[in-house]
Amino acid sequence: MKPFPIATALSAIGLFAAHWLAFDFVPMERTMGAVQRIFYFHVPSAWLCYLGFLMCFVGSVGYLWTRRSRWDLFALASAEVGLIFGFIVLITGPLWARPAWGAWWRWEPRLVSMALMVLIFCAYWVLRSYGGSGEGVKRFAAILGVFGAPNIVFVHLAVRKWRGTHPDQVVSRSNSDMRIALYSVLAILLVVFVLLVVQRYRIHKNAFRVRALRRRLSRMGAM
Amino acid sequence: MNAPGFFSVVGVVLAKDLRTELRSKQTLMTMAMFGLVLTFVFAFGFVADPATNKKVLPGALWASLLFTGTLGVGRTFAREAELGAFAALVLSPADRAAVLLGKMLGNLAMSIVVMVLVVPLLALMLRVDITATAAIIALQLLLGALGFAVVGTPLAVMAVNARFAEVLLPIVVFPLVTPVLIAGVKGTGIALGTTIGEDAWGWVQFIAAFDVAFGVGGLFLFERMVTE
Numbered sequence: 001m002k003p004f005p006i007a008t009a010l011s012a013i014g015l016f017a018a019h020w021l022a023f024d025f026v027p028m029e030r031t032m033g034a035v036q037r038i039f040y041f042h043v044p045s046a047w048l049c050y051l052g053f054l055m056c057f058v059g060s061v062g063y064l065w066t067r068r069s070r071w072d073l074f075a076l077a078s079a080e081v082g083l084i085f086g087f088i089v090l091i092t093g094p095l096w097a098r099p100a101w102g103a104w105w106r107w108e109p110r111l112v113s114m115a116l117m118v119l120i121f122c123a124y125w126v127l128r129s130y131g132g133s134g135e136g137v138k139r140f141a142a143i144l145g146v147f148g149a150p151n152i153v154f155v156h157l158a159v160r161k162w163r164g165t166h167p168d169q170v171v172s173r174s175n176s177d178m179r180i181a182l183y184s185v186l187a188i189l190l191v192v193f194v195l196l197v198v199q200r201y202r203i204h205k206n207a208f209r210v211r212a213l214r215r216r217l218s219r220m221g222a223m
Numbered sequence: 224m225n226a227p228g229f230f231s232v233v234g235v236v237l238a239k240d241l242r243t244e245l246r247s248k249q250t251l252m253t254m255a256m257f258g259l260v261l262t263f264v265f266a267f268g269f270v271a272d273p274a275t276n277k278k279v280l281p282g283a284l285w286a287s288l289l290f291t292g293t294l295g296v297g298r299t300f301a302r303e304a305e306l307g308a309f310a311a312l313v314l315s316p317a318d319r320a321a322v323l324l325g326k327m328l329g330n331l332a333m334s335i336v337v338m339v340l341v342v343p344l345l346a347l348m349l350r351v352d353i354t355a356t357a358a359i360i361a362l363q364l365l366l367g368a369l370g371f372a373v374v375g376t377p378l379a380v381m382a383v384n385a386r387f388a389e390v391l392l393p394i395v396v397f398p399l400v401t402p403v404l405i406a407g408v409k410g411t412g413i414a415l416g417t418t419i420g421e422d423a424w425g426w427v428q429f430i431a432a433f434d435v436a437f438g439v440g441g442l443f444l445f446e447r448m449v450t451e
Contacts, residue, residue, distance in 0.1 A: 064447040119398040123391075131391055136384020139448055143381055146444065147374065147399055147437070154402035154433055161409070161425065 007195050014188035021181040029178075038096045044186035045088040046114065048193045052082020053117055053149065055197075056124070060145030063138065069208065072138045075145050076128055077200035079121050081193060086118040109159040116155045120148040133211065232317040236325025241332060243302065250298045251333060258291045258341040266348040276349040281411035281418075283349070284360075285404055287341050288334065288367055293393045295333040296375035297382070299326050304383050313449050320442040327369075327376045327438070334368035356414045359423055363410050366430040370403040371396075373438040377445055406430050 022040035029036035059075025062068070093111065094104040105111065124144050131137045227235075244251055265283040270276060303309040312322055342364065346353045353360060375396045382388040382395070410426030412418030 064444065116398055116401055123395045123398055126394055127385065127391055130387060131385035134384055136381065140378070140381035140385055143377060143444065143448055144395055144399075147378075147440070150436060150440070151399050151402065154436075155405070158402045158405040158409075158429065161429070 004195075004198075007191065011188065011192045011195055014191055018185045018188045021184055026178050026181045032100060035096055035099050038092050040181055040185045041189075042089060042092040042096065043182065044189045045085045045092065047186065048189055049082050049085040049089055049114070049117070051193070052078045052085060052197075053121060053152075056082060056121070056145045057149040060142040063142045064146065069138075070205075072142065073201050073204045073208070075142065076204055077197045079124050079128075079145065080200050081196045083118065083121050083125060084196070085189075085193065086114065086121065089114055090118060107159065109156050112159045113152050113156040117148070117152050120144070120151065124148070227317055229318050229321045232321035233325045233328070236322050237328050237332075240325070240329040244329075244333070250295055251336060254291045254294045254333060254337045255340055257294055258287055258337045259344070261287050261290055262341060262344045262348055265345065270349060273350060277351050277415055278412070278417045280345065280349050280351050280353075280415065281408045283345055284342060284364065284411060285367065285407045287345065288338060288364060288371065288407075289397065289400065289404065291337045291341070292330070292334050292368065292371045292375060293396065295330050295337075296372070296379045296396070297389055297392050299330060299376055299379040300383055309383070319449055320445050323377060323380070323442055323445045326380075327372045327441075330372040330376055331369050334372065335365065338364050338368065351415070353415070359414045359427070360411055363407055363414070363423070363427055363430065366427060366434055367403050367407045370430055370434045370437065371400050373434055373441050374399050377441040377448060380445075381448060402433050403430055406433070 018040070022037050026037065026040070028034065055078035056075045059071050059073075059078060062071035063075060093114075097106065098104050124141055127137065127141050127144065131140065262283075265279070265287070269279040269283065271279075300309055303312060313319065342353075342360070375392075378396055378399075379392060382392045385391055406426045406429045409418055410423045410430070413423040413426065
């Protein structure tokens with residue numbers, strides 16, 4: 001049995017289970033009501049988004065030091081998947097904020113640093129998609145990956161010099177059902193996350209190989 | 224042969240760039256002209272009553288710094304790239320970090336000259352009296368320009384390798400200098416008395432910390448960046 005179809009099937013079933021957990025299993029939150037349920041997706045997505053960009057940072061450092069393309073592919077795949085989860089965070093967040101705060105958006109440290117992080121990795125993605133695929137572009141992207149992570153810290157500190165209204169705790173630690181749901185959804189999304197990163201990595205690796213083969217063929221005069 | 228000392232390389236690179244720039248004035252003139260055009264854009268876009276003008280000024284100043292800075296940073300290695308001198312620069316026994324530092328300071332010098340023109344002009348057009356707070360605003364902009372140079376210069380070096388480099392560079396650099404932009408606009412606003420907040424010095428220190436962190440980081444990474 002190959003691991004890939006199993007993981008795919010697991011994550012498909014898992015995503016259904018995640019919806020059941022968030023919408024049926026957990027009790028209704030007393031003050032926020034039904035809208036609080038979005039946090040079972042919002043919070044794990046935010047963590048996975050950070051994880052993706054942290055992996056991109058690690059991959060970028062690895063590439064700068066070793067110049068092995070597997071580090072570069074790892075950084076690229078992580079950034080892409082991190083970006084997807086970042087978009088989930090930026091969509092689910094305002095959906096909650098509108099009824100809870102009465103506004104879609106607030107200038108608040110965690111919101112701004114998340115938005116900026118997504119912006120930086122959008123730039124990373126644009127660079128990788130349209131900047132060409134040469135070795136120099138990979139180094140360029142790696143620098144961006146390395147500079148991006150500490151930058152988020154600065155953005156966070158800058159906005160914190162104003163003041164914050166982001167809820168720290170939206171899942172009660174005393175309610176075990178809520179905790180179970182949150183960490184279960186996190187585990188499910190983590191499987192999806194890993195699956196997507198592996199898949200993107202493989203796709204990029206194959207594209208890399210195809211390009212190399214094509215170059216070889218054209219050098220041989222066959223194309 | 225002994226490798227030249229770190230700071231003598233910095234000085235040589237900086238002096239060479241400033242000398243060629245003073246002869247051709249290519250980059251400086253385009254930056255200054257763009258700055259001039261921007262002041263008109265901001266003036267026509269935002270001029271209103273005096274209170275509003277005062278609130279708009281910090282944003283306009285810092286946006287001008289970023290926009291004109293992009294032009295300068297984009298040209299950092301243009302001359303070297305055109306004449307194939309970049310390889311020679313990298314191959315020379317000089318410390319590469321010193322070359323980068325020289326380039327960063329060159330970009331900083333260019334931004335300073337442009338801001339000396341743009342800041343009074345913007346203040347005049349928006350009719351905001353900044354003479355009382357000129358010192359602190361100058362310090363903020365100086366540190367901000369340094370922050371832009373330390374982030375923008377190494378990325379400009381790498382952008383030479385990419386397609387659409389001139390378009391990609393601002394897309395990549397602007398998000399990275401956002402902390403400077405936030406701190407600068409807030410700090411200048413506080414200095415002008417339009418933003419409520421703690422003293423402007425906290426923001427000056429913030430920008431200084433950013434400059435040190437990314438300056439040291441960039442110089443440290445540059446060796447790894449340019450090695451083929």
